Amino acid sequence: MNLNAFYKQLEKIVSSATSPRVIDSGQGPYLTIDGVKRLNFCSSHYLGLTEDKRIRRATIEAVKKYGIGTGYRTLAGTHAIHLELEKAIAKFKKTDGAVVFSSAYLANCSAIQTILGKEDIVISDELNHASIIDAIRLSQVSNKFIYKHGDVKDLEVKLKQAVKIAKKPRSDGGMPVILIVTDGVFSMDGDLAPLPQIVRLARKYKTLMMVDDAHGEGVLGKGGRGIVDHFGLAGQIDIEVGSLSKAFSSMGGYIAGRKTLIDYFKLRARPRLFSIALSIPDTAASLEAIKILLHSDAPVRKLWRNVEYLRTEFKKLGFDIGNSQSPITPVMLGDEKLASEFSARLFKNNVFATPIVFPMVQKGKARIRVIPSASHSKQDLDLGLKAFAGVAKELKVL
């Protein structure tokens, strides 16, 4: 192997990439970048809890009690605060139980890899998050069906094919499991999965049902309980995956669901067995965020007031903001270069909102993904809107 050529190839790729901006502040409504305070207009800390005083206090108290580091839970014991967090998540999500991982990426990997083997069957929305795609690869499942985005007719076509395959026993004698998996909120467009129709099909064809609610919890449903609550489907989803890095403003992921499934994941999920438990500060921060939401839905209501205001004003200005049903507000620009130039000019106006281009979205569908948070005031949103209007005029976009 020519190592020189190998490294040259890598250098070519990395030298053409742009580096992320360096942030010198917390992730509040404003960020400090290059010594300048700029509006934070694209963060998925929906409820603006990253700098919340109650969370800071709870985290400091937990660090005083436990320190920072944790252990491998099955080998070195489990901290009481991990169990407390799992109990709080189950209460919040109205499920029998929950198990925590150090990210939603790993929670998705755990959920799919632990349930599916080579001879099982998965049916997945074509726009599912990368962590679901990677989880499916990791499971090595050979019968993969990808249905058109949000298209329940296509899902049923795929289900009929899956049911035929599932009639043949696996080589271990068991019958193949069929799993339908979908994002709840799709992170690039902000649209929702048609969950009631999908659940109806899951019941009709007797399959397992999994939803990734990373962008729904803390946002949708009563008091931010998530997409399952939003559609009144409590108890009808086998596996709910969530992230603690978005509305809950910390870090970590979880699976919530029926007790037997959760106990099975605790026993078998490889990312739980072979990777360290969530750190104490992250655990304490997430626990406090959930306690805040169990106590009051004020941050969720504030978030939605901001979303409604921003959307109305963007539309009044004449922007195309897609068909989002969540706080994710894609300002559609189409052309990739235009989206990058638009974002660069916003930055000059002290508004931080990054462009989303291929391969994150299809070619020709570039956009700036704006996400307001509950920590923005009306003045903050107006500042962002004014910058968008100004740049649009300069670039003759509208």
Ligand SMILES: Cc1ncc(COP(=O)(O)O)c(C=O)c1O
């Ligand atoms: C739908 C979805 N699932 C999972 C994840 C992974 O979340 P985490 O940061 O907790 O690994 C993301 C993150 O962007 C996401 O958008």
